[in-house]
Amino acid sequence: MSDKIYGIIAEFDSPAAILCAAEKVRDAGYRRWDTFTPFPIHGMDKVMKLGNSLVGWVSLAMGAGAFASVAGLIWFCNAFDYPLIVGGKPMFSAPMTFVPSYIMLIMGSAVGALVGMLGLNQLPRLHHPLLDIKRFGLASRDKFFLVIGAQDEKFCAMETRKLLESIGGVNIAIVEDSD
């Protein structure tokens, strides 16, 4: 067991309590902290100032890339490498490439959305220090957790614990970094 500290965890009972606690932790000036909840909490993005997720941009980039590549592929196949006359139509025209390109845009964007989500969330990961905490299993059930990371500039085992106690956290514990 290493003696490195990952952070301090506190447990809350309701969505309103965790939202209120998050506001107070933010106002206390902490920056490296996160909340862990069984479902997304309405308004938490704003409280944590998460801004707009980049997933949309990853998805757009992959989709646009797929669209352009397929249009290019069709030009290469049917107009450049082996020109093929079908029904007296032009070798290459934009409307004719639209449907397959558009379909592959959907495919590319969808893969982009999933890969972007996993990448930005740093998943898949084999281990997380919080998963060693027994009560943390309830984070997927009906409890709400707030963790202040030890890497935060303001982190101080005593002071941070006091803050968490004062905002109503229970079962406050130190999380050890087992990595």
Added chain:
Amino acid sequence: MAESVTKLEELKRLAPPAELRRAPVVEGRPNLGALTDKLSAFAEGKTPVWWWMFFLPAAFAATVIFPTCLFYQVFTGVGVWGNNHPVMWGLDIVNFIWWVGVAHAGTLISALLFLTRQHWRTTIGRMAEAMTVFSVMMAGLYPAIHVGRAWFDWFMFPVPNSNDLWPQFKSPLMWDVFAVNTYLVVSSLFWFMGMIPDFAVLRDRSVTRIRKTIFSFLAMGWTGSARQWHNYEKAYVVLCGLCTLLVFTVSSIVGLDFCTAQIAGWHATIFPLYFVIGAVFCGFGMMLVLLIPLRKWCGLEGVITMSHIDKVAKLALVSGLIIDYIYLMEFFIAWYSGDPYERWVFGHRLFGHTYMVMGWILIGVNVCVTQLLWFKKTRSNLALLFIIGLLINCGMWSERFVIVVGSLYQDFLPANWGKYMPTRWDIGLYIGTLGAFFMLYLLFVKFLPMIPISEVKSVMPEADPHHPLGGAKNGGRK
């Protein structure tokens, strides 16, 4: 105790009058913990007898009948089917369209209803998505073997080769390859992504080591942090938008396969829309067939409530009415066009001696039986709804038969006319795909979270930080 009494009083004070209230998504007001237990119970509990009773025949069809018919056809040739000149598209294409159709309602429920913020969809969304994924699998198989020489399937993909062969991208049949593959990939991704937080739920609840290992692997280290949820929600809404596009794209392209042909009865601009709506209608029928028994046998009556069934039935009614309108238009245009071939084909759909039975099943079910769904009495009678769901599936199957075979068997030259009758290999393969579908579905129901646990919790009042039940004071006002 005192606190919860005041919460309830506050709730009563704030509640809208009874006639304005929406039906609750989950009945019985379970708290979040109890709800989690309830929703994971089936995947964690002992396998019930009924499951085996359905699983074993389905597995027999899937692992014996299905490969037998498949391999016999692949090794011998398409001649084992009833397909022959002039009916070159037989049950293989009928079943392809039918399976694609079943898929569509699943995507509509899970994606389009998410975008329109219909909270009731959360409880049935996962089951609908699973229906989509498995039926697209079955659908995709048919064109692959219908080509006759399945070992040349790679011709459909732009793979560099020494013959300098490239696909001909101007053909809707080629677009179909892209559409069906995309549909399979995107709906599987959507289905899988939705399950990640629920895998984490099952991981955290698991008691045995093997369950813990499997679900830890599937959950990929999900912790449910606000940052994860933030990206997850964005990805989810993007995927919903993309899946909604697919609802309108895939069947449209299948429709284009038909309407670009010159055959009377196919050559109509209404086809893309016709196929989309038909697909959705058929899928809602299948949804009723799956939901009604499963909610009872899996003990989910409080989660998939009568209100859910009622809404699915109403959606079936709406799509059925649009289908009826399209039938009317088809017959009207056939008459109004003055084209003798069109008139001949449409006249023979109902009064031709060969396939008129299929034509009347189509009218009888899709036009007449659907009208029963107008009545609240029908929509609250589960046995009747189940039968209507089955009938809708039969009706839509016969519609595809009428379209495919009904137009092909009598074309412009009487000397060219012929008959089509499916052989045992056609029917065996269909039974095989049905078996494979139900086998996969039963495995899904038993081993995976069939109700989206975290999503259902997120629409409960207990999950709303501005609701008294979510812990908010002063009615959520600060």
